[in-house]
Amino acid sequence: MLRYLKPAIFLGCLAPLANLVWAGLHSQLGANPIEKITHSTGDCTLTFLLITLSVTPLRKLTRQFWLIGVRRMLGLFAFFYGTLHLMTYVWLDKFFDVHEMLADIAKRRFITAGMTAFVLMIPLALTSTKWSIRKLGGKRWQSLHRLIYFSAAAGVIHYIWLVKADLKKPLEYGSVLGFLLLYRLIGWAASRNVVAAKATVSQE
Amino acid sequence: MLIKKAEAIRSSEITPQSLYLNRRKFLHGAAITGAAAAAGFGLREVALPSATVLAGNKIDGIKKSPLSTTETVTPYKDVTNYNNYYEFSTDKEGPATLAKNFRTRPWKVKIDGLVEKKEELDIDTILKMASPEERIYRHRCVEGWSIVVPWVGFSLSELIKRVNPTSKAKFVEFTTLLDMTQMPGQQRPVLQWPYVEGLRMDEAMHPLTLLCFGMYGEELPNQDGAPIRVVVPWKYGFKSAKAIVRIRFTDKQPQNTWNISAPTEYGFYSNVNPNVDHPRWSQAKERRLGEFSKRPTLMFNGYGDQVASLYSGMDLKKNF
Secondary structure (H helix, E strand, O other), rough: OOHHHHHHHHHHHHHHHHHHHHHHOOOOOOOOOOHHHHHHHHHHHHHHHHHHHHHHHHHHHOOHHHHHHHHHHHHHHHHHHEEEEEEHHHHHOOOOOHHHHHHHHHOOOOHHHHHHHHHHHHHHHHOHHHHHHHHOOHHHHHHHOHHHHHHHHHHHHHHHHHHHOOOOOHHHHEEEEEEEEHHHHHHHHHHHHHHHHHHHHOOO | OOOOOOOOOOOHHHHHHHHHOOOHHHHHHHHHHHHHOOOOOOOEEEEOOOOOEEOEEEEOOOOOOOOOOOOOOOOOHHOOOOOOOOOEEEEOOOHHHHHHOOOOOOOOEEEEEEEOOOOEEEHHHOOOOOOEEEEEEEEOOOOEEEEEEEEEEEEEHHHHHHOOOHHHHHHHHEEEOOOOOOOOHHHHOOOOOOOOOEEEEEHHHHHOEEEEEEEOOOOOOOHOOOEEEEEEEEHHHHHHOEEEEEEEOOOOOOOOHHHOOOOOOOOOOEOHHHHHHHHOOOOHHHHHHOOOOOOOOHHHHHHHHHHHHHHHHOOOOOOO
């Protein structure tokens, strides 16, 4: 099933980009196309990060174990849209002015947060291959890939610090992320309890 | 960048007297033309630089103004579909549809505070106070984008002179309509409603400060602040209050909504100033809608020759 589903999901993940390109070619990007491109690639990045983080809970809750097979692709799409988002900033907003960008990163906390979110995704994208998992070993690979929690959190903070007054959308992303992290926290606490219980049992 | 000084008025640009005398016709037939517009008769092409279809009621007898810039006017479509008007929506494309049925008649503007006679002026009385002028101004948003708009109105000083503020009046405060049934954005406490803004008296009396009721030769579209707003071209756009229902004269500096919302980010003065960054972004450059590259932002939005003297001796970093 995954063999047919994967290409379909791949195409689906490209739909936001296709939509943006189509709108651009038909002058449908509104009065400020560059702003529209910046905002929609940013939205896509956060959305794909959250979708990627939903795979594990969804897999466990629905017992659809094949879902793990698409997680890497979803994560790489988050990185892909994050790269496009960064490129709109580097090219269309700053026109490759390195000096201005460095000043921005140092001075503007929403840029600092956004850059952090992006930088944290880089090692994850680089170690997304099967070869990397083997090389690093499952445990180490897994702990490295927990960086996605911090990347997503930095992404939400980036959005919160960016808006002028209306926090509705960033807080929507934030609450979804909150639930996804809470799920893991509960799972982690529960497994610790089990370990602790086992330890007590063995002592007795 | 070179900002051309406004040219003297050419005789060809002076409106014929017959047209000038007819300028009030539009005020009378508002209901009839409104109905016609609704029926689709009001739609017509007007040969503007952007060649767009306008849909409002034409304002007759508009005089050109030497205060206008000669820069390329931003297309009507962009100015009417890209609005920061949080009373309707925090989404810039929202106000165009959400303001469609906004009622601009009947409309009264309360004049109070330090004036000789407190009164309620009917919008149509205000519109007759002086003859309409077209003022093509640069308009710079605090977010870093800008437009060039052919506003229609007359200097706010024309109204102020007629309502006789007392000598104690040092500031003017503008209040936007509060009506959450008509302005759905007010149902959420994104900002403190109603929206208030203010100017120092000398700023309000400056000839550039426009009491505005039209643009592109027509009545102001609802999403751009109908039926009446101010336009203060050397300040960031949020200083130019829309849909005004109250003008109050006071001896104390009035509060302004964005300053209440984020005091470290938006000051009372909010003069366009490329040297004073917004805490979260640089103000050195701006993107003119329709242009790919950014252009440098000019001190006082390019109106320094006219307004810099208002602030001589003031620390504009402190009084941002």
